[in-house]
């Protein structure tokens with residue numbers, strides 16, 4: 001019995017140890033299993049999270065693709081020199097539902113907009129009615145305009161051509177049109193531009209038109225050169241707007257109609273446009289001459305408030321020039337002594353540009369040379385003989401330029417073409433080289 005107690009206790013001790021070992025083992029196994037489970041769970045969580053992140057990234061990427069898709073397309077199309085086609089929804093979005101109006105003209109209203117890449121644009125929503133032929137012409141013109149780039153031409157980025165929305169999307173020019181700076185605004189007076197800036201605007205505009213006439217692949221006659229179609233960048237670099245739109249057909253009655261096929265604006269349109277005679281790029285030279293007068297005078301050419309002698313500025317300039325008082329013209333306009341030579345040159349170029357006979361007007365490349373002082377300017381001849389002829393056949397010459405008597409102008413125009421004064425014809429003879437004087441020889445060279 002005495003031995004039995006230690007034996008039992010040692011067996012119990014050994015049993016306890018075995019159980020303990022078994023328990024420890026079990027614990028280890030369980031811990032291992034737990035650990036595995038935890039690791040598995042953690043891994044699953046991580047995977048889940050990664051997957052979620054991936055999914056989020058993918059959808060974010062989708063958003064980005066959706067966002068940058070049109071921009072990339074836009075950039076590609078620009079690289080391919082192709083105007084982009086916009087939907088009406090895209091235009092509504094980029095103009096914030098046409099909320100900011102920049103102005104309006106014969107074709108419709110122009111709105112400010114912004115493309116998804118932040119590029120500012122001007123959207124011209126066209127109001128013109130288009131038959132099938134005009135539509136075809138429009139699409140052809142889009143191709144031409146969209147491929148015409150020059151530092152002095154407003155860039156066409158794209159267009160919209162849907163049943164209810166026809167629009168053109170142009171680059172946006174911060175300083176708007178030259179018109180605003182020449183005639184001012186009743187409410188907001190724009191800053192007065194320095195003479196040098198105005199001269200730079202004249203030269204830049206001439207270069208833009210020269211490019212259209214002489215340098216681009218397909219010659220383009222603008223038909224509507226005027227201060228409203230000369231737009232200015234933030235640093236007053238001029239860019240010619242609305243070229244290539246002549247084929248859009250009839251516009252509202254602010255424009256020439258009947259004879260001119262809706263082309264040109266009264267006061268700037270060359271006589272051959274409103275007389276329904278054949279037209280050439282020299283129409284633009286005439287209109288540019290009228291713009292030069294307005295730059296010189298910082299006023300509208302026709303202004304009934306100025307008193308009869310100055311009512312129509314171009315003729316007053318001619319009269320002063322003829323009387324040898326051109327200095328008086330430039331001093332009247334507040335042009336500083338140092339700039340007067342350039343201003344006198346501009347007067348003479350303007351007088352040549354508005355010659356009645358298209359052939360007597362210089363080409364735009366020579367206009368540029370004359371304005372830049374690289375070519376001597378022959379003394380101009382009277383551009384307004386035909387106005388005297390019309391004075392006798394229509395009530396006043398001023399009606400011709402004010403845009404108030406379009407139909408009588410047409411009749412007057414036709415009459416005068418039949419009876420153009422001998423003096424006007426002699427200009428042509430001289431310039432055409434039939435009766436050439438020394439002066440006309442050098443002028444002919446300049447044409």
Ligand SMILES: Nc1ncnc2c1ncn2[C@@H]1O[C@H](COP(=O)(O)OP(=O)(O)OP(=O)(O)O)[C@@H](O)[C@H]1O
Nearest residue numbers: 102103104105106107110122171172173176177228
């Ligand atoms: N690209 C542009 N950037 C900034 N402003 C513009 C742009 N295009 C037009 N505008 C503004 O909108 C006004 C109206 O332009 P619009 O071309 O419709 O008329 P217009 O030039 O007076 O006549 P027209 O129909 O003969 O061209 C301009 O005078 C100018 O102030």
Ligand SMILES: [Mg+2]
Nearest residue numbers: 105228229242
């Ligand atoms: Mg315009």
